[in-house]
Amino acid sequence: MTDTTIPTNTIRRLPRYYHYMQDLVDQGDKYVTSDQIANYFGIHPTQVRKDLAFTGLIGKPKVGHVLQEALESVRNFLGWDTNSKAFIVGAGNLGSAIIGYGGFDVTGVSIVAAFDTDPDKIGHVINGIEVFPMRKFTDMALKMGVKIGIITCAAEAAEAVANTMVVSGITAIWNFTPVKPYVPENVIMEQTELYSSLAILSRRIKELEGK
């Protein structure tokens, strides 16, 4: 049963709680309360309780949550307990960075192949991941049952790449380009626009400096 009533902001906050709870475990703690989490992140305890309730967790008054149970519950809720394969398109600086990052293991997402149209990049191996020609994308995605596509190519190519992803059975796209390609409603599109973040910084500096 598809349940899309869970707020996106809840999903964004849960990895933060997860990370904090993992820190507590590393420090030897066994329990955590919603108040503790709320206090650490400077948000309202009711919000934390609501967020955790979505994962099926109900804390006990005073005691809170058993950390190991809470971690498992969040992992399970976020789908981090299942291994999801991802293809990345664009093996330039940003793409190579993401392939090389290796920090996504905890999320159960693993990049298994990269694609590019540039003959100079095809055939290269980045952090153990081979760069294939773009024309192999659909065939490989369908055969391997890949569901996640990451777009790190030039903005101009994003629309065409997204189209290829959709027809190749990709259901979730992580797009790093500033353009927002059209995708059918049942395909998830998550934008991470590095430019926009920088724009916030440079504009706010300008405001601070009173220009």
Place this chain on the structure above:
Amino acid sequence: MTDTTIPTNTIRRLPRYYHYMQDLVDQGDKYVTSDQIANYFGIHPTQVRKDLAFTGLIGKPKVGHVLQEALESVRNFLGWDTNSKAFIVGAGNLGSAIIGYGGFDVTGVSIVAAFDTDPDKIGHVINGIEVFPMRKFTDMALKMGVKIGIITCAAEAAEAVANTMVVSGITAIWNFTPVKPYVPENVIMEQTELYSSLAILSRRIKELEGK
């Protein structure tokens, strides 16, 4: 005069408009209307008009905006017309990626030095940027008048790094770690949490698959 009444979402949208308008220029166009921009991004024309008005742009009915003027106005508004120096802390995979990305030139932000505590990384040069020991951060930041700090170190070190940045005169921090360090109110903190984006994808896939 400090003006912080400009909505963050406006600042996020402007780089998209900028990119789209630049594309139009490259195609040989001279004018753009708010309706055209609104249509391209699937948002309401009133929103586009409001966003552009913040930059001082008022379009002429039917004609719209002269593209070159609109581009300049947005650039100026976002602070992209001034060169801002940035220091990055953490020269691991993600940090190296961002240093090597080189796609931020349009925003006028240039990374001028990298810092790390790892002796194996110190002294290396990534895309022309030298990695210095962390203990040199404050001295160099004050001398060079650096205002932007980018945090790509391990989450555990983020709090200490943010503290160092604040005492070194940094007024805008771009944080890639999942922790949100405390900073004084007059310091801008922009979070780009790659984990959270992946969490959205993996959770929504789980929902789509009805698990």
